[in-house]
Amino acid sequence: MKCGIGETEVREHVRKSYQKKSGEAVSKSIVTEHCREIFKKSKEWLSSLKDGAPLNWPLKREKFGKWTISERKILEERLSLLPDFVLDRNPSGIYRGFLSRNLENPAISNNETKAIIIYDPFFSEIELLQQKIISHEVGHFIFRELTTEQISEFRKLSGWSVERNQVYKLVPPIQVIAEDSRDSIDEDFANNLEFYSLDEEGLKKFNPKMLNFFKNNFPKAHKEIR
Numbered sequence: 001m002k003c004g005i006g007e008t009e010v011r012e013h014v015r016k017s018y019q020k021k022s023g024e025a026v027s028k029s030i031v032t033e034h035c036r037e038i039f040k041k042s043k044e045w046l047s048s049l050k051d052g053a054p055l056n057w058p059l060k061r062e063k064f065g066k067w068t069i070s071e072r073k074i075l076e077e078r079l080s081l082l083p084d085f086v087l088d089r090n091p092s093g094i095y096r097g098f099l100s101r102n103l104e105n106p107a108i109s110n111n112e113t114k115a116i117i118i119y120d121p122f123f124s125e126i127e128l129l130q131q132k133i134i135s136h137e138v139g140h141f142i143f144r145e146l147t148t149e150q151i152s153e154f155r156k157l158s159g160w161s162v163e164r165n166q167v168y169k170l171v172p173p174i175q176v177i178a179e180d181s182r183d184s185i186d187e188d189f190a191n192n193l194e195f196y197s198l199d200e201e202g203l204k205k206f207n208p209k210m211l212n213f214f215k216n217n218f219p220k221a222h223k224e225i226r
């Protein structure tokens, strides 16, 4: 059987009876040969790996190239470990960029086009950081989805204050979860979200109420164990 991108072949096999978490009993059955997703939305995610430059990329001096087979494999493995609420928001394209404006930057995302660019430094990071980087970029997309109430709750919990002199201005908190969180509330949100995605303990230590905020708004799916 020929499966598509992001899918894997499941051979015909006998599935033993088992009990779902809900208590529902599933009886023994024969599962016919079929293709299944490797992880949630793996078809969408893996077919979004694109060679060349994204359409209308504003940074004209940046260069784009082709994904190598081993780089594709790395992305596939990192993505497979991300929580569902991140995988639910797949980008329009993931591009392989060279010569970033900021040489140390591992990745960047564009809210308008929903493109993610992965640069060379990404590949020298350890696995967990690579997963965090992808979650972080998706975090920027998620920030755009937030309701006014959610933004206001996040702002209060993270400690951003409003300065109303001449213009409405947000002032960053004294303590931030990552240095560049001071850049903007959007950046701070993406930084908190990457911790929630992959290091709940780290977020709990920094700000336990923030962990609750994320748990309430972005519950992690509990996977059925077979």
Ligand SMILES: [Zn+2]
Binding pocket: 136, 137, 140, 187, 190
């Ligand atoms: Zn960011």
